[in-house]
Amino acid sequence: MRRTVPLTISFVAGMIMVIDGWLKIGFINNFATRYLMPSVTISVGWAAGLGALNLIRLHSRNIAQKRLNYQYSFVLLGFFFLMLTCGVFLQGNTTAPFYQFFYSSFQVNLSAAVYSLNSFYLVSACYRTFRARSWESTALLVVACFTMIGSVPMGAAMWGGFPVIQNWIVKVINDAAIRGLSIGVTLGTLSQCVRNLVGIERGHLQAGE
Amino acid sequence: MQGVNVPAGITASLQPFGIYLGVIVTFGVWSMLYRENPFYRICEFAYVGSASAHGLVTTFANTIKPGVLTNIIQNGNYWEIIPICLGCLIYFQPFRTKMWIARYPMAYWVGYNAGYALTMRTAMPLLTQIRQTMLPVIVRTANGISLVDSINNILFSLFVLFTMSYFLFSMNVYTGRYSFLLRVARVIMMVAFGAGFGTGVGTRISLLIGRLDFLFSEWLTLY
Amino acid sequence: MNLASMRAAVAPLFTSWLKSDSNQISLASFLLFGFFAALVIYYYRVATQSSRPLPKLRRIAGLDAIDESIGRATEMGRPVVFNPGMSSFSAPTYGALAVLSYVAKQTARYDVRLIGCFRYPEVLAVAQSTIQACYVEEGKPDAFRTDDMRYLSGDQFGFASGCVGIVQRERAAAHHMFGSLAAEALLLAEAGAAAGAIQIAGQTNNLQTPFLVAACDYCLMVEELYVASAYLTQDRLRTGMLAAQDIIKVILIALILSGTLFVTFGSTLIGDLLILY
Numbered sequence: 001m002r003r004t005v006p007l008t009i010s011f012v013a014g015m016i017m018v019i020d021g022w023l024k025i026g027f028i029n030n031f032a033t034r035y036l037m038p039s040v041t042i043s044v045g046w047a048a049g050l051g052a053l054n055l056i057r058l059h060s061r062n063i064a065q066k067r068l069n070y071q072y073s074f075v076l077l078g079f080f081f082l083m084l085t086c087g088v089f090l091q092g093n094t095t096a097p098f099y100q101f102f103y104s105s106f107q108v109n110l111s112a113a114v115y116s117l118n119s120f121y122l123v124s125a126c127y128r129t130f131r132a133r134s135w136e137s138t139a140l141l142v143v144a145c146f147t148m149i150g151s152v153p154m155g156a157a158m159w160g161g162f163p164v165i166q167n168w169i170v171k172v173i174n175d176a177a178i179r180g181l182s183i184g185v186t187l188g189t190l191s192q193c194v195r196n197l198v199g200i201e202r203g204h205l206q207a208g209e
Numbered sequence: 210m211q212g213v214n215v216p217a218g219i220t221a222s223l224q225p226f227g228i229y230l231g232v233i234v235t236f237g238v239w240s241m242l243y244r245e246n247p248f249y250r251i252c253e254f255a256y257v258g259s260a261s262a263h264g265l266v267t268t269f270a271n272t273i274k275p276g277v278l279t280n281i282i283q284n285g286n287y288w289e290i291i292p293i294c295l296g297c298l299i300y301f302q303p304f305r306t307k308m309w310i311a312r313y314p315m316a317y318w319v320g321y322n323a324g325y326a327l328t329m330r331t332a333m334p335l336l337t338q339i340r341q342t343m344l345p346v347i348v349r350t351a352n353g354i355s356l357v358d359s360i361n362n363i364l365f366s367l368f369v370l371f372t373m374s375y376f377l378f379s380m381n382v383y384t385g386r387y388s389f390l391l392r393v394a395r396v397i398m399m400v401a402f403g404a405g406f407g408t409g410v411g412t413r414i415s416l417l418i419g420r421l422d423f424l425f426s427e428w429l430t431l432y
Numbered sequence: 433m434n435l436a437s438m439r440a441a442v443a444p445l446f447t448s449w450l451k452s453d454s455n456q457i458s459l460a461s462f463l464l465f466g467f468f469a470a471l472v473i474y475y476y477r478v479a480t481q482s483s484r485p486l487p488k489l490r491r492i493a494g495l496d497a498i499d500e501s502i503g504r505a506t507e508m509g510r511p512v513v514f515n516p517g518m519s520s521f522s523a524p525t526y527g528a529l530a531v532l533s534y535v536a537k538q539t540a541r542y543d544v545r546l547i548g549c550f551r552y553p554e555v556l557a558v559a560q561s562t563i564q565a566c567y568v569e570e571g572k573p574d575a576f577r578t579d580d581m582r583y584l585s586g587d588q589f590g591f592a593s594g595c596v597g598i599v600q601r602e603r604a605a606a607h608h609m610f611g612s613l614a615a616e617a618l619l620l621a622e623a624g625a626a627a628g629a630i631q632i633a634g635q636t637n638n639l640q641t642p643f644l645v646a647a648c649d650y651c652l653m654v655e656e657l658y659v660a661s662a663y664l665t666q667d668r669l670r671t672g673m674l675a676a677q678d679i680i681k682v683i684l685i686a687l688i689l690s691g692t693l694f695v696t697f698g699s700t701l702i703g704d705l706l707i708l709y
Contacts, residue, residue: 002309006316013317014324021328022462024449039292040321043314044520044554045272046296051553051583052265053303055257058579069601072254079258087266094263094270105227106234107263107587110256112420113238114589115615119417120242121622122410125647128625139396140403140645147407168361169404176365177401178638179338180372181654183684185636186335188658189326189523190465191677194472196323196526200669201661203533204319204558205312206565238593244626245600253597260590261583302557303578308564315558322521332461333453339684340457340703343691366692373685376655378663379487379675380682398653399645406642413618 003206007199014197055080143169232428235420342369368397435704442708452709459709468680475672486671487678494632494650495663498531501606501630502538510605511545511580515595515620516559517611517635518588520552523658524636528611529555529562530661531634535608536566540575547580549598551591556583592616596623609633609648610657613640621647634660 013036019025020032059073086099094103126144129137149155150166195201237252276293280286295314302311344366348358374382375394383391425431439456452458478484505512514535516528532548539546546563550556560581567576584594595616599607600623607624609617609631617633617640624631625647633644634652645651652660662670691702 002312006312009313010316010320010323012320014320014327017321017324018327021325021330022451022458022465024451035288036321038289039295040318041272042276042289042292043296044318045268045276046293047299047314047553047557048265048268048272049553050299050302050557051550051586052261053300054553054556054581054583055261055585057303058582061579069250072250075251076254076258079255080262083259083262084265087262088269094266099266101223101227102259103263105224105230107256107259107590109231109423110234110238110252110593111587111589112416112423113235113252114256114593114619116416116420117238117241118413118615118618120239121618121647122413122643124622124625125618125643129646136395136399137646139399140406140642143400143403144406144410144642147404148410151408151411166404166407169400170408172361172365173368173397174401174404176368177372177398178405179342180369180375181398181401181638183335183338183369183373184376184655184681185638186331187677187680187684188527188636188655189331190468191673192523192526192530192658193323193326193331194469195530195661195670195673196319197327198472198476200667200673201526201530201533203529203562203565204315205561206569241596245597250597250601253593256587256590257585257594260585260587264586299554299557302560308561311557311561315554315561318521318554319526319558323526326523327465329451329453329458329461332465333455333457335684336457336460336464336706337455339687340691340706342688343695343703345696346692347696366688370685370688373681375653377678377681378489378492378659379671379678381488381490402642402645405639406646409639409642 003202006205007202010199010205011197018197052080228427232424235424342366371397435700435707438704439708446709450709456707456709460706464680464683467683468676471676471679472673475676476669479668479672482668486668487675489659489663489671489674492652492656492659492663494634494652494656495660497630497632497650498535498608498664499538501608501632502535502542502544504630505539505544505605506542508605511547511602512539512606512608513547513549513595513599513602513604513624513629515549515607515609515611516555517609518551518591518614518616519612520555521558522612524610524612525555527634527636527657527660529559531608531610531657531664532559533562533566534661534664536563537570540567540570540572543572543575545577545580547598547602547604548582549591549595550581550583551586551588553583556581588614588616592619595620599623599629600627603627604629607631609635609644610652610660611635613637613644615640618643618647624648 016028016032016036019028056077059077062070062073083102086102087094090096090098126141129141146162147166147169149158150162155162234252237248240246241249276289280289295317299311299314301307344362346359346363346366348355348362371390371394375391375398442459446459450458450462479486502512512535514532516532517525519525536546548559548563550559563581564576567573582594582598584591596619604624604627607627607629609620610633613635614637617635621631621633621644631648632650633648634657635641635644636654636657638654641651641654659674662674687702694700694702
């Protein structure tokens with residue numbers, strides 16, 4: 001009962017979507033569009049607090065039990081409640097100036113800074129690939145160098161052949177391989193989703209037996 | 210929810226501090242390049258905290274508030290109470306004896322999304338790509354046969370087929386004397402990934418340039 | 433018979449019940465999907481009869497390395513960090529959760545700490561249930577630590593910065609990145625490398641795979657993520673599904689070959705048949 005009912009719910013919800021995706025059956029199309037799709041958005045939205053609860057519980061415990069680095073949990077909870085207060089209680093929406101100030105000066109800058117770490121890590125990743133000395137990594141790096149040089153004006157100035165080679169690699173080898181990979185991924189997606197729909201992958205429905 | 214009105218003057222006077230805050234967190238995050246350190250840790254914990262709250266505030270403003278105030282109370286869409294209740298069942302998950310109740314929303318979401326992917330929108334690009342791969346291996350032009358285009362088309366088709374057949378997991382196509390073809394397929398993919406790597410470098414460098422631009426123009430006002 | 437007349441002849445048969453699209457490829461897609469469904473049912477029947485043989489899967493080094501990485505974590509007494517990707521419920525996340533199920537069983541068996549990093553609360557809930565079930569199955573329900581299931585905000589880089597910090601602070605011995613990864617892939621991989629972890633990545637984004645190939649010890653080649661659960665569990669049902677998937681792939685290869693042949697000799701018949709309705 002505790003497993004059969006959820007499996008049935010899963011299968012029925014999925015099958016309605018499958019039928020709606022392919023066939024013109026008035027009441028099913030109507031039900032899927034009017035009720036099923038919005039209901040997922042609504043239910044997922046109301047479940048959003050689970051993440052916050054996880055965060056609050058973990059960091060409150062860190063503080064209460066004075067675990068390693070518990071001081072930083074104060075920072076996390078402090079910023080969490082500050083943003084929450086500004087967004088929900090102080091002005092009631094995300095476009096309010098006070099909230100926007102915290103968001104644009106703090107969070108946006110943090111996001112850009114974390115993103116920019118990629119540029120530095122690119123170099124270390126290249127270095128490690130170079131050190132690995134496998135034929136696979138060598139092929140990858142040599143082609144990467146050709147593509148980089150060929151795609152900048154300096155490359156063309158050095159030797160006119162660079163952009164030609166770069167273009168050929170991208171148009172023939174890269175596009176062909178990516179197409180082959182994409183076809184495989186789509187098939188894999190179908191197969192994975194069938195497994196989930198019919199309940200072959202159901203690890204999440206077994207907890208609390 | 211009406212909320213408390215914060216005077217615009219207060220937020221305007223905070224703007225210069227915003228730039229300093231941006232600079233501090235930028236260096237805080239970059240300090241990670243040396244090693245994991247308390248400066249980075251403060252930035253990380255503050256970021257996770259504020260971003261989590263932002264997610265919650267956005268969900269509240271875009272889904273929960275209009276859902277209750279507009280859809281249910283104003284428009285009388287009382288059926289929306291059912292998915293709300295379903296969503297709330299997930300909060301039984303942390304309780305060991307009652308966690309089975311949380312299976313219902315989980316099953317619903319997993320089934321719905323699996324079904325959503327099993328439709329035309331997933332299957333259609335597959336055949337579109339198959340169709341686009343049907344290229345003539347002898348390319349005829351007004352001046353006769355184009356050797357370069359023909360070779361390119363032959364190679365393109367071969368590379369697609371090699372890549373596809375590399376992922377035949379239950380059919381041992383590449384065994385015995387043909388096992389080298391598995392390597393060929395891997396080389397093709399590595400070359401393709403190399404091209405992807407080279408193309409992606411520019412994007413990543415531009416991120417750093419964006420940050421440097423912020424530091425030099427907005428903080429140091431060098432230009 | 434040209435394409436327009438073929439379309440005109442076919443349309444009345446399907447217009448009342450089959451949805452169409454602007455590319456007019458829906459009939460072919462539907463037939464392919466129907467055939468796939470039939471194969472799935474066939475292999476389901478084959479898989480449930482243990483006397484009937486199923487094909488063996490070829491070796492996948494990246495998946496073999498999962499056991500190696502957990503073994504290393506056991507020896508070192510350091511945790512395994514599992515990252516199920518950046519997307520909410522989608523096929524890559526389902527693939528990642530299937531791998532997580534195996535990883536959790538192994539960590540429970542060998543008493544290794546498993547830390548999960550999550551971006552979406554709903555994925556956190558499903559993953560937590562999956563892991564908990566694995567610990568119960570291995571007879572160690574008390575070894576499961578709720579505090580090791582960490583939600584790290586829905587913001588892409590907030591999540592990434594949290595993962596980077598956790599991998600380094602906890603000095604992970606193994607770092608598993610599965611599911612759907614985006615621009616943060618390289619950040620996560622480099623953080624794991626700096627912590628000295630064995631890194632295994634498996635995701636389906638072609639744009640990120642090059643960086644993961646460069647930065648990780650083992651990188652599953654895109655589609656291999658979907659094979660993981662069948663390969664790791666050697667389960668007959670899952671293997672049967674893979675066999676069905678491979679048959680479809682062979683059909684598509686045959687379609688490309690025949691289409692190429694037809695086009696070379698000046699006929700677009702095969703291509704046209706795909707865009708009838």
